[in-house]
Amino acid sequence: MNCVEKDGNLYVNGISDFHLGQTLECGQCFHFEKIGENEYYLSAKGRFLHILQQNDFSLVFYNTDMETFDNVWKDYFDLERDYGLIKSKINKLDSKLRPVMETMWGIRILNQDFFETMISFIISQNKQIPHIKKIVADLSYKYGIMAEGGEEVIDEKVNKGVFYSFPDAWALLQAGEDGIRECKTGFRAPYIIDACRKYHNGELDEKKLRLGSYEQVMESLKQVRGIGDKVANCIALFGLGKRNAFPVDVWIKRIMEYIYIGHEADKKEISDMAERLFGEYGGYAQQYLFYYGKEMKLGKPQRT
DNA sequence: GTCCAGGTCGCCT
């Protein structure tokens, strides 16, 4: 991986196992807008980013310097991890994933902000991804602050929320349950408030959670109203770096039934099986499977 | 109009 700064933009070459579109669209994050072929606006880490993937090996980070790339985006996109190795390990554990990983070869698990991930996945329950994105964008526009680098770019064609940072816990507490409801969060509004309180008063301490075990993390997260097993697993995986977490949602349930079981199974069975099959690689396997199954509509009942 | 969405809660056996 080598970087060149030119005209204020950063050109990164020699990357591998990375596809920007797959990584953003695979359902792990919600605060972005597609503006072209493998070209996106996104908001993360208090910053706005315009990013383009030119080919399998090179990326353009617009209006970005080397230091910001090294300190922020390299970690955010998980670019320092060897996904070739991860895929070969998973392939050894279970060869049924080979075609899945060959199709979704460019997914990387983003290292996202814990608080934003927690609130986003509380919102995600019983909602489709486009609507989750809309709510995240609206909350950011209404209660967040302008993201660093967003002001110069503002573009009427996309939801303005992508130029703003996701609000912090205090801002959402100020907005209150009614303010949060204005962004169409519905019955999730009190859940969001509870999460903000527990985050703000230190009951949920990101540093402690990151140091804690997967089991400890799950138990702490599930103290929040509106966080059950599935959402807690998503937060653990995407917001706290617990790469063994294996969220079981309707899709993964269908996909695992289709690929491995051959009949209906309950969620407990699915997650036990995933732990046996994938162990510490559960999170990666889950995300390859999730996006593949969703794109292929595996096991989904036909509806016209 | 009906059904479902990256679920969870509360109440019912």
Next chain:
DNA sequence: AGGCGACATGGA
């Protein structure tokens, strides 16, 4: 313990 409807909102 496990089953089942309610929950807001929008799109198919």
